[in-house]
Amino acid sequence: MAIFEKQASNKVLIDDTESISCVIENWFNTNGHTEFVIRVQRGPFSDRTWRIHKRYNDFVKLHSQLQASGLPLTLPPKKIIGNMDPEFISERQQGLQKYLNSIVMNPILVSSLPARSFIDPANYCQPFRELALQHVSLALRGEVGWEVVSPLTEIGWRLRKHYYHVRSKNAPKEEFWASWIDYGPDRHLDDKDMHAVFKSLSQIQHPYIYPIELCLCTDIGALVVRTSHKNGSLRDIICGVKPKQSFLKKYGNPKGHKPLEISQIALYGRQILEVLKFLHDKALPYGHLHTGNIIIDNDRVKLLDIENGVLGVPSFYRPYFMQHKRIFSMQSIDVYCFGHTLYEMTFGAPLHESIVDSYPADCQQLLKSVLDSILSPEACKAGLPTIEDLLHHPFFSTIVLTLQPTDRAHLKIPNSTKEQLKKVTSLLEERLKEEQKMVRSQKRLVRVQEMMSSEEERKKQRSKLKQEQKMAKEKQRQKTLEEKDEKDKLNGVTNGDRAESVNSEEKDEKDKLNGVTNGDRAESVNSSSTTGTATPPSMTGGSNVPTPPPAPPLVVPPPPPPPLTNGNVTSPTLSASNERSALLSSICNFNKTKLRKTTVK
CATH class of the missing domain: 3.30.1520.10 (Phox-like domain)
Incomplete structure (x- = not known):
């Protein structure tokens, strides 16, 4: 290279x-x-x-x-x-x-x-199982006495984790299960430190940790071998399913949901807290606690997959604690996962929400106080208790743990590797904080978009309301006109009279806008009448008969050219003036009553 x-x-x-x-x-x-x-x-x-x-x-x-x-x-x-x-x-x-x-x-x-x-x-269309089998074969090639017998069904929820039935020549009657998993996005240890951590994990001893028979790491992933357990995990016990069935069949829609007794919940919870405290004291990141990683053996908790933290694979409850900015440290992650585990042991079914608002009425008060301190909305906003706080809670502090003489807690990690593990923990927390910030910003953006869309919707509603009001007014106006038409028909009013009335009303409105008063309009009419426009009087005096429309003004034709007399032009001014005066006087003095009546034969 x-x-x-x-x-x-x-x-x-x-x-x-x-x-x-x-x-x-x-x-x-x-x-x-x-x-x-x-x-x-x-x-x-x-x-x-x-x-x-x-x-x-x-x-x-x-x-x-x-x-x-x-x-x-x-x-x-x-x-x-x-x-x-x-x-x-x-x-x-x-x-x-x-x-x-x-x-x-x-x-x-x-x-x-x-x-x-x-x-x-x-x-996700890669041959995951075939590739994993190749990696397992390569990892076991250097280990004498180990061989793969057959692959197991996908008993776990991880798509990149596969299980195999392996056999050891040193213990041919013992049944061993091997799990292969690829490195996740949070893997930060180099190959040297990873080998050192896996060497320490192979020698780990703790009364509440399931022992590891063989653990190997390559440049692609890790192989861990443990003895199989006939009862399966705690989740298998709660759901009443067989351990070797596929994950989809076991937990998709289980027929049984068997919650644990209060005494069992307190005992198992106290043991889990002791394991978490031990891992944090050794600076080993975990964050993968759930009922599928717990084995119950002779009323004792045995924790599985403690290597997942250094492998960098995502946590089962990561989508939930990503929503709460106060859950950002490895200890708060472990406490939050502990709350979900406690909830599933109490009610026999997993919690599919990030918080809990209410509990059944028969929930024991001390247990409810523990769940509230971890899963309530107030706790997720204000901050979760520490592992020490939970150990001193009355629900767990009264439990007395019985240990055997052979029980011991041992995990020796080199100091240089322990410093690297602290850096890994800080990097895990930094990535979590950054993603939580992005999630919050995205939520704010969604809220703003919803507000904008709701404002636009309100504007549309207001515009629609105005349009409906306008249409209603128009319909009311049409209805009023129709009613007026009916009344006018009964009273004998013609369309011409109505049009004249409407025109006069419109003229009144225009005059009001232009500032013209009725007096001005009358004066204008009088002045126009004196200029030569005359309206003949009505021949009948009936009130019901409509008056005819006013006659158009007479247009006086231009005078004819002056006549020629023996080649001389007569005075045009005097003759034209006399003719016009005679015509105007005859028009003004015209009287219809003096006309002679004619009889029709």
Whole structure:
């Protein structure tokens, strides 16, 4: 390798615990079938989005794979005739959207390999099991006396963790389970320190930690061998399932939810707190406590997967404590995970929310006070108690632990490696704080967008209300005019009279706007009448008969040219003036009453 050549990363940078959202944006017909365009987003930020095209048959295949969970998933039914109708496709799109929502909102379904490979084929369509078997074979090649017998089903929730049945020549009758896991995004130890930590873990001793038979690390991941336990984990006991069944079948929709007794919860909780205190005293980061990592052996807790912290894999409850900025240290993470574990032991079912608002009425008061101090909204805002605070709580302090003479707590880590572990812990906490800041900023952005959209909606509502009011006024005006028409018809008023009345009203309105008074208008009318416009009087005096419209003003024709007399022009001024005076006087003195009446034969 060249001096300045960048070394390729040997860890998985994708966090499998990040939330996934799916939205069916559109559909189109191609080659005689319909494809749906789905926009997928990982995490809270829109820059990590991609689009996939899926047919209805792809949904059917996914549905058949998820049936092992036993959950009642509703997939839109098939249709042979009319399945290309746009109306039917739109209805199917809505049904498929509900189906996807039910998957991504369920932590068991969304963490399964069929769902992940459907949503993100670019990152989850690899042959994970075949690659893991190759890594296990290479890791065991240098270990004498160990061999792989057969792979086990996916009994755990992690997609990149695989289990195998292995055999040791030194103990041929003993059944061993080996787990292989790839390095996660929070792996910060180099190969030298990683080997030193794994050497120390192989020699760890503690009455409440499950012993490790063999642990190896390579440049890709780690292999850890432990003896199998017939009863399985604490979660298997609570759900009443068989340990060797697949994770999807065991925990998708378990038939039994058996909570523990109060005495058992207090005893197991006290033992778990003792283990967590021991790990923190040794500066070994953990953060992976849940009922699936606990073995119950002769009324004793045995903690599993204590190596996960240095391997850098994400925590099972990471999506929950990412929402609370006061949960940022490794101790607060362990306390928060302890609260979820305590809740599942108490009620027999996991808590699918980040906080708890209420409890059943039969919950024991001391136990409720412990849960409130960890999982209540006030506790998550103000800060969680420490492990020492919980050990002094009356619910746990009264428990007396019985130890055997052979029980001892031992974990020796070199000082140089311990300093590196402290740096790893600080890096884990820094990444968590940064992501929590980004989540909060994204939440604020979403709230602002909601406020803006609500303001726009209010504006639309106000505009719509104004339009409706305007339409109502127009309808009322039309109704008033129709009623007036009916009254006018009964009173014998014609359209011309109404038009004249409307014109006069409009003229009045215009005059008011222009500042013209009635007196001005009368004066204007009188002046205009004196200029030569005359209105003949009415021939009838009936009040019901409408008066005819005023006659248009007479236009006086221009005078004829002056006559020629023996080649001389007579005086035009005098003759024209006399003729005009005679005409005006005859018009003004005209009287209809003097006309002679004629009889029609």
